Amino acid sequence: MTDDEGGSALRAGDFGTWIVEMQSALRGERDSDVPCDGCTACCTSSQFVHIDPDEIDTLSHIPRELLFPAPRMPTGHMLLGYDERGHCPMLVDNGCSIYEHRPRTCRTYDCRVFPAAAVDVEAGDDAKSAIARRTRRWEFTVATMEDETRQRAVKAAARFLADREVLWPGGLRPSATGLAVLAVEVHHLFVTRNEQTGVLALVEPDLLRVRDALRRESGADA
Numbered sequence: 001m002t003d004d005e006g007g008s009a010l011r012a013g014d015f016g017t018w019i020v021e022m023q024s025a026l027r028g029e030r031d032s033d034v035p036c037d038g039c040t041a042c043c044t045s046s047q048f049v050h051i052d053p054d055e056i057d058t059l060s061h062i063p064r065e066l067l068f069p070a071p072r073m074p075t076g077h078m079l080l081g082y083d084e085r086g087h088c089p090m091l092v093d094n095g096c097s098i099y100e101h102r103p104r105t106c107r108t109y110d111c112r113v114f115p116a117a118a119v120d121v122e123a124g125d126d127a128k129s130a131i132a133r134r135t136r137r138w139e140f141t142v143a144t145m146e147d148e149t150r151q152r153a154v155k156a157a158a159r160f161l162a163d164r165e166v167l168w169p170g171g172l173r174p175s176a177t178g179l180a181v182l183a184v185e186v187h188h189l190f191v192t193r194n195e196q197t198g199v200l201a202l203v204e205p206d207l208l209r210v211r212d213a214l215r216r217e218s219g220a221d222a
Helices: 015-026 056-060 104-108 113-117 126-137 145-162 176-190 207-218
Strands: 010-014 049-051 067-069 078-080 138-141 191-193 200-202
Touching: 010 015, 015 104, 015 113, 015 138, 015 145, 015 176, 049 104, 113 126, 113 138, 113 145, 113 176, 126 138, 145 176, 145 191, 145 200, 176 191, 176 207
Parallel strands: 010 138
Antiparallel strands: 049 078, 067 078, 191 200
């Protein structure tokens, strides 16, 4: 198979395995294991990289002049910007110069989350065109009916969140990445198991239940 750009499809792996590993990475239990195969689209697409205050090792390996305070976040949260080409300044000779000390954001970033949630990279954003081309090529395999239902649940969660401004933190629409990640985090609310048959099925949860789940994920008071 090929995508719109003429590139061959890329094996994203088994969806059931991926969703478990992605959730584990988002909880900080492991790093994402993306089959990048030399791709540096996420490092060359004018992206700001968020760094938490507790990432002392990472902060010590990035020149202070490359960092600035993250807007609308508590003191100590920083952003790493990009150079005039839109490249991360830590990218040297097509590789991360601080790989063993890279930010948590980079450790958990997985562009497969876009096709998993059926979320498009920001439309019209030329700076992110490389990511858009890459994500259109990912192709998951689905081994079981339950995994297929969970895949549909992630997509349903993304649509639900996108359509309800009341759920957006601070009233601000999340980025494409943020929307896709949130969908992964709350997709379990969009499935239910039939007590008699044991079959997993899609449901649309109560709005307040989703709101409370999002607040727990963000660490805010319910």
